[in-house]
Amino acid sequence: MDLHSRQLTLGSGIMPSVGLGTFTFFGKHGSPDEMESAxxxxxxxxxxHFDCAWVYGTQGVVGRMLEKKINEGVIEREDVFITTKLWNTHHNPKLVLGELKESLNQLRTNYVDMFLMHYPTGQRDQGFSGELALSTDTKDYECYPLEDVWKEMERCHQLGLTKNIGLSNFTIDQTKIIFDCCTIKPSNIQIEVTPYFLNERLxxxxxxxxxTVTSYCPLGSPTHPVRLAGEKGPLEDPVLMEMSKEKGKSVAQIILRFLIQYGTSVIPKSVTPSRxxxxxxxxxxxxxxxxxxxxxxxxKNKRLYNEIRLKHHPEYPFDAPL
Ligand SMILES: NC(=O)c1ccc[n+]([C@@H]2O[C@H](COP(=O)([O-])OP(=O)(O)OC[C@H]3O[C@@H](n4cnc5c(N)ncnc54)[C@H](OP(=O)(O)O)[C@@H]3O)[C@@H](O)[C@H]2O)c1
Known part of the structure; x- marks a missing residue:
């Protein structure tokens, strides 16, 4: 990638290097109105570039604003890169297409640019409801062969409902399983990458x-429960703060620039106009x-998002060697 590049090249088109994250921790760090205006x-x-997911519960407001901007003639649909993700409770091959159609409906579009498997960890279907979908109960683990889920992801692509398909939170070994079975290759993986968690091997x-690789929680997610409990993140790092002074850029800009030069795209979330x-x-x-x-x-090789509630799942991805 050209160091100055604003975009990464994908199998099918391009992905802008900076996208807006749309996860508000279920409204705790941004109301629907704030997310819509963001x-x-x-x-x-x-x-x-907008990073969405069925489970975030924000696709409705994202879709409403995208439609408004399209109707006003500010953008055309083809100008925007929209990602959405298949939630754990819809790994049952019978549910994959239905979930994507539901997301398209919420996003008010007839295709997305990227459809990712959000996690490799299937869970029992509890209906299309965000809150129910976050069960912590091991009884709700439900495994489908990754190959079978991927086949359905490929069907979504073949039907023209997504331009690209990809993965999120997969290990190297799980990614190899997909490469070994696929007829359409995964073109993107979305994983945690920050200055404190370089995730280098993956x-x-x-x-x-x-x-292509997309870094999620690129700023170290200052509103993540672990941070709110007092663990300092990269935005407060003394070395980065010093570099920020020297270069006349904010710490957030230094971090995002670092991750782009590291070869990834970034999806910082903010509902604050200046940020x-x-x-x-x-x-x-x-x-x-x-x-x-x-x-x-x-x-520090220390991840923030470790999804402890899935710790005993046979496909739990976060114990893999770094
Ligand atoms: N695939 C996955 O499993 C996965 C997991 C986690 C996240 N994600 C995606 O990645 C996106 C980003 O992750 P994240 O939201 O956890 O973390 P993040 O983008 O690292 O941090 C977001 C937080 O930082 C604050 N912030 C934003 N810009 C700032 C700046 N310039 N200076 C200081 N603070 C700033 C925001 O506050 P304000 O909004 O109040 O401005 C927000 O609370 C998510 O929204 C989601 O789309 C994906």
Missing amino acids: VGLAIDAGYR VKFCIGRGM IKENINVFDFELTEKEMQSIKSLN
């Missing part, structure tokens, strides 16, 4: 296989090799 502000600020493996603008304004400066190395040395 999407509008983001479009005005130049965002053309990133290298996926890029080596021709996939929405700040987070996409990362293409007018560059980090030197020395600065990149100094940020890499902050790696």
Whole structure:
């Protein structure tokens, strides 16, 4: 990837390097109205990539604002890259297509640009309801062969309902299973990557296989429960704060720029107008090799999103060697 590139090349088209995250922790860190207006502000600020998921419960407001901006002639549908994700409770091959259709309905579009398997961990179907879908009960684990779920993801692609299909929160071994069975390759993987969690082996493996990598919680998710309990994240890191002063850029901009130069796309979430603008304004400066190395040395190999409620699931992905 060109260091100054605003986009990554995919099997089918391009993915803008910066997208807006739309997970509000079920309204705790952004009301539906705030998320809707964030999407509008983001479009005005130049965002053309929106990261959604069925389970976030925000697709309705994202879709409403995208439709409004299309109707106003500000953007055309083809200008925006929309990702959505298959939730754990819909791994049953009979449910995959239905979930995507439900997402398309909420997003008010007839296709998405990327449809990802959100996790490799299937759970019992509890209906199309966000809250029920977060069961912590091991009795609700339900495994379908990853190959069978992928076949349905491929069907969604063949039906023209998604331009690309991909993975999220998969290990190297689970990704290999998909490569070994697929007729359509996964073109993207969305995983946690931050200066504190470089996820190096997985990133290298996926890029080596021709996939693009998207870094989720790129800023270290300051409103994640672990952070709210007091664990400091990269936004408060002294080395990054010093670099921010030297370069005249915010810590968030330094982190996002780092992750783009590291070879990934980034999907910071914000409902704050100034931050929405700040987070996409990362293409007018560059980090030197020395600065990149100094940020890499902050790696703690400690992930934030460990989905402890799925810990005993046979496909639990977060114990794999780093
Ligand atoms: N595939 C997966 O399993 C998975 C998992 C987690 C997340 N994701 C995706 O990744 C997106 C981002 O992850 P995330 O929301 O957990 O974490 P994040 O983007 O690292 O952090 C978001 C938080 O940082 C604050 N923030 C945003 N810009 C800032 C800035 N410039 N300076 C200071 N604070 C700033 C936001 O607050 P305000 O909104 O109040 O401004 C928000 O609370 C999600 O929204 C979702 O789309 C995917």
